[in-house]
Amino acid sequence: xxxxxxxxxxxxxxxxxxxxxxxxxxxxxxxxxxxxxxxxxxxxxxxxxxxxxxxxxxxxxxxxxxxxxxxxxxxxxxxxxxxxxxxxxxxxxxxxxxxxxxxxxxxxxxxxxxx
Amino acid sequence: xxxxxxxxxxxxxxxxxxxxxxxxxxxxxxxxxxxxxxxxxxxxxxxxxxxxxxxxxxxxxxxxxxxxxxxxxxxxxxxxxxxxxxxxxxxxxxxxxxxxxxxxxxxxx
Numbered sequence: 395x396x397x398x399x400x401x402x403x404x405x406x407x408x409x410x411x412x413x414x415x416x417x418x419x420x421x422x423x424x425x426x427x428x429x430x431x432x433x434x435x436x437x438x439x440x441x442x443x444x445x446x447x448x449x450x451x452x453x454x455x456x457x458x459x460x461x462x463x464x465x466x467x468x469x470x471x472x473x474x475x476x477x478x479x480x481x482x483x484x485x486x487x488x489x490x491x492x493x494x495x496x497x498x499x500x501x502x503x504x505x506x507x508x509x
Numbered sequence: 510x511x512x513x514x515x516x517x518x519x520x521x522x523x524x525x526x527x528x529x530x531x532x533x534x535x536x537x538x539x540x541x542x543x544x545x546x547x548x549x550x551x552x553x554x555x556x557x558x559x560x561x562x563x564x565x566x567x568x569x570x571x572x573x574x575x576x577x578x579x580x581x582x583x584x585x586x587x588x589x590x591x592x593x594x595x596x597x598x599x600x601x602x603x604x605x606x607x608x609x610x611x612x613x614x615x616x617x618x
Contacts, residue, residue, distance in 0.1 A: 425604055427604065427606070436595060436608040436609065436610055436611050437552070437595070437608050438608075439605050439606065439607065439608075442603075442604040442605065444604060449603065449604045450603045450604045450605045452605055482550055484552060486552075491540050491599055491604055491606070492539075492604070495557055496540070496557070497542055497554045497556075497557040498542060498554060498597075498606060499554060500544075500551070500552040500553075500554070502550070502551055503550055503551075503552075505550075
């Protein structure tokens with residue numbers, strides 16, 4: 395079965411640079427989520443989209459932005475990178491969780507290292 | 510916001526042992542899921558279980574929504590069960606799934 399695809403798997407950037415992470419959800423899933431997980435931490439919700447519209451926003455810095463495109467893939471754009479942005483970034487997708495049985499399926503994540 | 514606490518925070522088992530992991534949440538939820546994060550960082554969905562009991566092989570889960578807790582049972586543990594187990598909950602009408610603090614499990618030979 396198709397899974398959530400994230401790219402790149404690893405990314406190394408310097409401070410003040412920009413980064414773009416991509417996510418391709420499972421086909422027919424209409425909800426996409428982005429999470430950030432620091433070392434030894436639980437995943438922290440950043441932002442979600444339902445049918446290409448932003449639906450919820452969590453602790454996402456103003457330096458970050460995200461969007462979902464017409465083909466349902468999503469991108470997380472990160473600017474003015476800081477050392478503290480080094481983390482594992484996950485994308486997940488599901489059917490609309492408000493309508494019932496809608497387990498989240500996660501991609502393998504993008505490990506971002508800021509030097 | 511909702512608080513999601515898991516216990517124990519750390520657990521070491523001998524292969525073949527059974528264990529129970531607990532997830533307590535501070536408010537009503539309409540969606541609860543259990544995940545396993547393996548040592549390579551992959552997050553695998555184990556159960557979608559807002560209420561009731563489900564079983565999948567050696568794993569089973571029970572959620573008692575009225576008492577605001579969920580339990581994950583692991584029987585006949587194997588070394589491949591090692592990793593971090595998270596519960597995550599959804600409240601209200603939004604899409605924000607909040608993760609618990611996690612239980613770090615190590616299964617030894």
